[in-house]
Amino acid sequence: MLIDRTHRPWAMASAAILALAVATYIPYALGTRPGGGTIPGLAYGTVGFAFMAFVTLLALRKKFPIWRIGRTQTWMRGHLWLGALSLPLILLHAGFLFGHGLTAIMMWLFAIVYASGLFGAWLQHTMPRRLLREVPMETIYEQLAHVREQLLDEADNVVADACGKLEVTIAVPVAASPTGAEALATVMRPIGSDVDETAPLREFYLKEMRPFVQAPNRPHPLGDPVTASGMFAKVRALVPASLEPAIVDLESICEEERQLRRQGRLHGLLHAWLIVHVPLSFALMVLAVAHIFMALRF
């Protein structure tokens, strides 16, 4: 979520609430020993927990997007700003002490949830623009594997259309070459007079490009655009000019694969924090309910 001018009312309201909370805390802390059991302490705790509950409800809101309970964007802003307020309020509730036992565990959980939330907010603020800039061929993240399969089919078809069947006749395995495209040019020579002129392209595709598209998690020379450009240049030198359209298509597919890989990395960065943030938030809420129950009882 982009934090822009539209957040100003939320930011000002949050700052006002925080200022009010701090302003009331100072005389309270000077006059008595702050703690969760005092009237002001309970007030801070109640408001802080209400904010925590609200920000947790965002998950429910997302599960049921058609419910007419406010725009998701408003919920997100509330999640961001009320979530930001919740930790200061809980610290005021606890008198800036982490406590003991359950309360200490909760405070550490809260610290992790809060820190991951701040990190996530920063990522959500910066990463979408970076994705837009660096991954113009972005697709739905969950569809990456599906799209990749289609890219592979498309590349197979391009090579098959250009070279015929995808069996190779070259004996020397290109994968054994130590330096990629440079070695490829020297090794992939026709074996006899009846040699297939499209074989270098086919060989390059089968030994280099296909594994690149098939195994997105492995590092590959084609993952670097400069190296890839060099490799394609070598292939061009070995095949007739009639195969140029096929090579261009393959280059385009490689570029799309590189973007999918980049999207996967950026998306991982953009959403990995949620693996920490969301489950710990739920666990924190469970423990908070237990804490409230026991605190009110004892």
Add this chain to the structure above:
Amino acid sequence: MRVRTAKKLAERIDLYYFTRPRGMRRWRLLLSLALPIAAVLWVSVFAAAGNRTTYSAGPVSSAHAFTEKTCEACHSGPLDPRTPREARGSAPLFRAHTSDAACLTCHDAPAHAANQPPPPSCATCHQEHRGRVQLAKTDDRFCVDCHGNLKTTSGEPKIAHEVGRFPSAHPEFAAITAGAQDPARLRFNHAVHMKDPLRGPAGAETLECSTCHRPEVIRTATAGRPLRTGLMAPITYQEACARCHPLFFDERIEQAAPHARPDAVHAFVQQALAGYIQKHPGDINKPDAAFRRVPLNFPRPPEPPAGNAQEWVARRLVSDERLLWNKTCAECHETTTPAQASQLPVYAQTAMTKQWMRRAAFDHTPHLMVKCGDCHAARASTKTSDVLLPNQSVCATCHAPAKGAQSQCFECHRYHDWTNAHPVTPSYSLTDFK
């Protein structure tokens, strides 16, 4: 040539992809279920085991450490059979807050003052679950809450109405406020006694404060060694004065009179004279002779020799008691009824103050490393009525928030009036705290 059109891109999409969480979504979902369930299990296991230390707000004080795992000892709910009937009241069944009744099960807590407004609960001042601290060391604000603007249920307060934290908002000690005097009925001049040197029984000597003033030590049945009360022991003639000021009364008699009531002194002198003349019958006809021990500024008129031992004793008794009553005893003691011809004098009670601060407890023991004169201006004191108690600015030399030594109320004051203490009937057995 490869062309990316919207239609082609749309055809790539699996429309049901969102129904199958994969990758991070799947992990997020799994962890979002697992961690809360783990939290519930964790809480449930402790609850099932009856262990509530996890919910404890913190370790209890040193004195209550044995109840660390027996929450019910203090947190007695209405349903707990050990909760005193009067403490059950109308409290909600759910709640198990601490009550004064729970504290009073083990502790006596005499009231602070008879005319104080309703006091706060025990837990207001003695806050638990703050680690191994001493609960008696309460925060100043609990004292200042009331003493900052003192109210009583009847009559006017007899102490300062507005008292704050020491030293900035604390009133001067009552014993040294303007016009205050030492109430002792004794003639004593500190400045004279601290001159250097003094003539002592064995020659020139210099008196130190500790020559006369000693810490008070008591022996109790429970303590194996003598205990210091923190006060200075009352000055006694035998310990502090007799060495230099013996109560000699007659040049013929080596014994000094006892430091006792006049009738006892009278009996002693009479008996001593009778004993002397019995051993020295030849002295009956001897004229008086001044002796070095007897002060020479009380010359006796010449008298004819006594006729017999009784007359000799009677004459000597009048003479010796005149010396005692009017000079020796009067040097320190005031008479309320001067000696008449046939009556013994009556001396005022010395009324020496043992504890100057009636509402505070000062302990000399931790202050023994400081010279007495740094706090008590005794060298300049010439009158008994001088109050030699230091003022609070002297205390604040060390006892102030920024000076290191503690300056909290409990250092000197006690809330509970332990003169009204009552024995507590034990309610627990050792097995209750297993």
